[in-house]
Amino acid sequence: MEPLTILCSIAALAHLTAERGLLPFQKLQLQKIQRSFVSFFEWFGNVGIFFGRLVWATITPPYEGKEFLRQFDELGAKSLPLVALAGAATGVVITLSTRDSLVRFGAKSFLPAVAIFSIIKESGPVITGLVISGRVAAGIGAELGAMKVTEQIDAMEASAVNTYKYLAATRVVACVLILPLLTLVTDFCGVLTGWLTHTLTDPISLRLFLDHGFKGMAFKDFLPPTFKTMVFGLIIGVVACFQGMRTSGGTEGVERAATSSVVLASLLIILADVLLVRLILTFFS
Amino acid sequence: MQPTQFTPGNGERAPLVQVSLVHKSFGNQAVLKGIDLEVGQGETLSVLGRSGTGKSVLLKLIIGLHKPDSGSIRVEGEEITRLSAKALNEVRKKIGFLFQQAALYDSLTVEENLAFPLRRHSKISEEQRKERVRELLAQVGMERDAHKLPGEISGGMQKRAGLARALALEPDILLFDEPTSGLDPITAEEICNLMLQLQKERHITSIVVTHDMHGARAVSDRIALMKDGQVLMQGTFDDLRKSQNPFVKQFLNGSEE
Numbered sequence: 320m321e322p323l324t325i326l327c328s329i330a331a332l333a334h335l336t337a338e339r340g341l342l343p344f345q346k347l348q349l350q351k352i353q354r355s356f357v358s359f360f361e362w363f364g365n366v367g368i369f370f371g372r373l374v375w376a377t378i379t380p381p382y383e384g385k386e387f388l389r390q391f392d393e394l395g396a397k398s399l400p401l402v403a404l405a406g407a408a409t410g411v412v413i414t415l416s417t418r419d420s421l422v423r424f425g426a427k428s429f430l431p432a433v434a435i436f437s438i439i440k441e442s443g444p445v446i447t448g449l450v451i452s453g454r455v456a457a458g459i460g461a462e463l464g465a466m467k468v469t470e471q472i473d474a475m476e477a478s479a480v481n482t483y484k485y486l487a488a489t490r491v492v493a494c495v496l497i498l499p500l501l502t503l504v505t506d507f508c509g510v511l512t513g514w515l516t517h518t519l520t521d522p523i524s525l526r527l528f529l530d531h532g533f534k535g536m537a538f539k540d541f542l543p544p545t546f547k548t549m550v551f552g553l554i555i556g557v558v559a560c561f562q563g564m565r566t567s568g569g570t571e572g573v574e575r576a577a578t579s580s581v582v583l584a585s586l587l588i589i590l591a592d593v594l595l596v597r598l599i600l601t602f603f604s
Numbered sequence: 605m606q607p608t609q610f611t612p613g614n615g616e617r618a619p620l621v622q623v624s625l626v627h628k629s630f631g632n633q634a635v636l637k638g639i640d641l642e643v644g645q646g647e648t649l650s651v652l653g654r655s656g657t658g659k660s661v662l663l664k665l666i667i668g669l670h671k672p673d674s675g676s677i678r679v680e681g682e683e684i685t686r687l688s689a690k691a692l693n694e695v696r697k698k699i700g701f702l703f704q705q706a707a708l709y710d711s712l713t714v715e716e717n718l719a720f721p722l723r724r725h726s727k728i729s730e731e732q733r734k735e736r737v738r739e740l741l742a743q744v745g746m747e748r749d750a751h752k753l754p755g756e757i758s759g760g761m762q763k764r765a766g767l768a769r770a771l772a773l774e775p776d777i778l779l780f781d782e783p784t785s786g787l788d789p790i791t792a793e794e795i796c797n798l799m800l801q802l803q804k805e806r807h808i809t810s811i812v813v814t815h816d817m818h819g820a821r822a823v824s825d826r827i828a829l830m831k832d833g834q835v836l837m838q839g840t841f842d843d844l845r846k847s848q849n850p851f852v853k854q855f856l857n858g859s860e861e
Binding site: 479 | 693705
């Protein structure tokens, strides 16, 4: 059954049961479930409206080139050390764990290929998405949230500035474009440390490691997984800007905006990855 | 009690801001319940009332940050509730807004805060822009603090910088949201003096939302007293003082009769 149908059935059942003679605390629980259910759909509806306004703000002139470049540097360049480190760690972990499994099955010679395929096709893009979601989504959510509760966003609108264009579109576009570039960094560092880990136990030249690793790899194995991170970037940017720009409730609200941006963006990245992997396999395998 | 009938400026000044029968609710909470106000050219109107009566909401409605549920808001004759985003922005350029907490952009220095509206909306050269920022800083006595971040200056200085930013585009109308709240009496007096100076030099039209009766009396031509989302009474300070309405008397005296 479709997930939507299941959710609708639960809601209908909750509504029907609420009408019957239930104890007050049971009614209260049901009302809570109903409210959560409604707010779940409300959230998606509001994100949809926000996204529509964002797309319109992005494609219509005037364009905020200067602010976009500032965001590109702020969100992208400053994330480089983080993704490099995450990529390096991933390379070590994948090589170590894969080596152990392959040795057991007597297929140790496949180690470079398995490690490189694993990093480039899945681990690199997902790790980049999740690491950037942690750094950037929290940053955007907290920054815009603080601007909202201190009326800076209102002040900007009162100064006749389109905040969707100036604050949100610049950040979202920067996120979309920066993710594939950062993924390349993660992949590079992962492959490099994968070779280092391998060569510490079984000395092998980098050239031979790469020859073995990339043998049989085509552009269709490399490009779709790298470019799918643009969707991750879109999720990070849209969710964080949306959560930040609708913040209310002072410092506590800012904290909520930052936390919910990271949690929702990470969750949606993992869910989107399931769909994207399926689509990539369908169209590119 | 019926709101006191009033002709702006005794019929001498055309209304620049007209608010008619405006209702505004947030969820189930009705904040404004059919408010009527008019402010004439060059006039200063202070809006007083207890906390939570919708005074700040009224200012945000006038500048189009909120949309009313019903009613009409006219600024310089233009009905702003029906304007497109682009047309509304044109109206906003004619209005300066000093927010309660000044709302300076905290990642920009005081100087950059002042230059922000100029950069976006005026076609003057970089040199002219710098000169204009210097002028604005001099007007509020903050030349030495140009390179400081908002977090490095006091609340009073933030208000003054916020006022300078509101003046950057030489607006026809200024909206003040609690300009003296949270300030010591001397700094509050400085802000009031700045407002009076603006009235004298530029004949600017102002709406001041405040709790500060002393400040309101000093800067206003007229005072509107709000209660339960409506204007209970409006007139000069003397009109309010003569009123026999218990709420007006209580508000002016600060205690129950």
